[in-house]
Amino acid sequence: MDDSAIVRKMLADALRSESDLEVVGVAADPFVARDLILQHKPDVLTLDVEMPRMDGLTFLRRLMEHYPLPVIIVSSVTQTGSRSSIEALAAGAIDVIAKPGGPHSVGQVGERLKRAIRGIRPGALQRRAAMTSRIAASTGPATLGRASGLILIGASTGGTQAIEAILTRLPADTPPILIVQHMPAQFTRAFATRLNTVCPMQVVEAAGNETIKRGVAYVAPGDYHLMVEADGLELRTAVRTGPMVHYQRPAVDVLFQSAAKLRGVRRVALLLTGMGADGADGMVALRQANAVTIAEDEQSCVVFGMPKEAIARGGAAHVATLLDMPRLIADSLLPPKSQTAAAV
Numbered sequence: 001m002d003d004s005a006i007v008r009k010m011l012a013d014a015l016r017s018e019s020d021l022e023v024v025g026v027a028a029d030p031f032v033a034r035d036l037i038l039q040h041k042p043d044v045l046t047l048d049v050e051m052p053r054m055d056g057l058t059f060l061r062r063l064m065e066h067y068p069l070p071v072i073i074v075s076s077v078t079q080t081g082s083r084s085s086i087e088a089l090a091a092g093a094i095d096v097i098a099k100p101g102g103p104h105s106v107g108q109v110g111e112r113l114k115r116a117i118r119g120i121r122p123g124a125l126q127r128r129a130a131m132t133s134r135i136a137a138s139t140g141p142a143t144l145g146r147a148s149g150l151i152l153i154g155a156s157t158g159g160t161q162a163i164e165a166i167l168t169r170l171p172a173d174t175p176p177i178l179i180v181q182h183m184p185a186q187f188t189r190a191f192a193t194r195l196n197t198v199c200p201m202q203v204v205e206a207a208g209n210e211t212i213k214r215g216v217a218y219v220a221p222g223d224y225h226l227m228v229e230a231d232g233l234e235l236r237t238a239v240r241t242g243p244m245v246h247y248q249r250p251a252v253d254v255l256f257q258s259a260a261k262l263r264g265v266r267r268v269a270l271l272l273t274g275m276g277a278d279g280a281d282g283m284v285a286l287r288q289a290n291a292v293t294i295a296e297d298e299q300s301c302v303v304f305g306m307p308k309e310a311i312a313r314g315g316a317a318h319v320a321t322l323l324d325m326p327r328l329i330a331d332s333l334l335p336p337k338s339q340t341a342a343a344v
Contacts, residue, residue, distance in 0.1 A: 001027045001056070002048040002074065010100055011046060011186040014110030021117065028052075032057035037067060037289035044117050045071045047093070051082040057084055057091065064092040068129070070120050070302075072113065073287055077186040086190040089160040093118070094302050098184040101142055112247075117276035119303040128158065131300040135165050135323055142169055142326035149175050149266030150212070150228065150235065152259050153186065154252030154282070156274025158302025162322055163272065164195060167217060169326040172200040175333055177217035178228055178237070178259075180252045182274065185222030192219040208239030220250035227258035235265070246278035252306070256282020260289040267291035268332040270325060271316070274306040283315030292332035294318045295327060 002008050008026045013125030015021045024040040027033035029052050037045065045063075049056035060071060073096040075085040085096045095116050100106045123225075151174070155162055159181050167177070184190060188205055195203035195217065206218040206226050212235040227238040238258070245251035252271065256279055259267055269286050271279045273296055287293045295307035295316035302321070310316045320328055 001030070001033045001046060002324065003028050003050075003052050004048075007048070007074070007100060008180065011108050011110070011113065014106070014113065015117075018114060019054070019115065022302075028074070030054040030056070033059070033284050037063075037069075043162060044120060045069060046113070047071050047088070048099070049073060049075050049088050050081055057088055059089050060088050060093060060300065063138050068092065068125055070094050072097060072116055073107070074113070077101075077184065079190075081163075082190040083193075085187060086114065086160070086194050089191075090164070090194065092125075092161075094125075096187055098187070103190040115247075115275055116285070119157055119305050121302070121304060122330045124158070127299060128302055131164065131322055134163070135169070142171070142330045144171055144330050145233055147330060147335075149268065149281050150259065150262075151175055151177040151329060151333075152228075152255060152269040152286075153179045153272065154265060154270070154274075154279040154306070155180070156248075156252075156276065156278065156303070156306060158273040160191060162296065162300070164198065165322045166270070166325050166329075167199040167203070169203065170201065170329070173215045174217075175214055176203050176212040176235070177201070178212075178220075178226060178255060179217060179257045179273055180220045180226055180250045182248050182250070183222050188219055188222040195219070195337055196319035206237045206239055208237055210237045210314075211236060220255065223249055225250050227255060228262065230262055235262070238331065246276050248276075248278055252279035253282040256286055260285035262289075266333050268329050269293050270296070270329075271310050272296045272322075273301040273309050275303045275304050276305050276310040280313050280315055281311035283310040283337060284313050285315075286314070287295040287315050292317055292328075294320055294328055296325075297321045308331070312328045318323075329334055 025036035192205040
């Protein structure tokens with residue numbers, strides 16, 4: 001669904017070239033799309049948020065209320081497009097892909113779209129909705145008290161809602177958090193801005209060479225890898241270019257591998273919903289370095305790819321739903337109880 005005939009043809013042609021994918025319809029506006037959805041009952045919908053007659057965000061919200069199905073946003077990287085795309089992810093879309101900007105980007109967009117579609121599991125949206133309702137009905141933020149250390153989060157498809165669900169249940173003075181969410185450049189800043197408005201702690205897009213502070217979450221900027229490095233007694237962010245890892249930049253493995261090299265720092269790493277294997281090797285390295293590693297349970301994943309790989313490779317010390325993760329984070333970072341306290 002896109003008001004540009006050129007974009008519709010590009011995306012449809014890319015998908016039609018695959019024997020396991022079928023394009024059942026294309027639409028130039030939400031009203032045509034509504035009729036096609038009722039007629040064909042598609043498994044997935046791609047959606048541009050900047051649309052005529054009715055904007056894509058309004059259409060998405062109505063769709064999720066009356067006929068929920070997996071939606072992948074294909075949007076321009078303008079400031080308006082990026083902000084609207086992040087709002088669409090908060091409203092229930094599962095992924096965002098930058099609209100093709102030239103002949104060389106068409107193939108990259110097509111390949112990413114194919115991977116995203118193939119990774120979606122039947123019923124995933126309904127299970128995530130049920131989990132979100134349980135989280136909303138749960139008690140307030142986890143109590144971290146004197147907890148210290150470093151929280152690492154990696155996610156891909158479906159990850160924006162998962163990250164928000166976790167961060168909104170952590171306190172404002174939480175230990176520092178480093179986040180890699182697979183997302184194109186220009187979209188990550190809008191994502192960090194949204195999280196900053198709804199989460200207790202401060203959320204920023206990492207700029208690099210920042211002293212990591214308590215009460216702040218740092219989101220990896222799109223098209224750059226995020227790492228954490230020791231600088232004497234301090235920890236600093238590092239933002240760098242470099243080859244893609246698992247087709248991604250930023251990549252979860254790059255962050256996790258850098259954190260595995262730290263010494264004398266409590267670390268807890270979460271690997272959330274997403275396609276592929278990014279983060280699995282990093283989880284193994286972190287577990288071998290005595291960090292606490294937690295993979296998202298299949299029950300709450302939109303795409304059970306990255307967590308599944310980490311579990312299969314022995315990288316996950318715990319497997320948990322989003323509902324249980326704040327408690328596990330607290331248990332992992334709080335100082336051990338003294339012998340006397342334990343006896344009492």
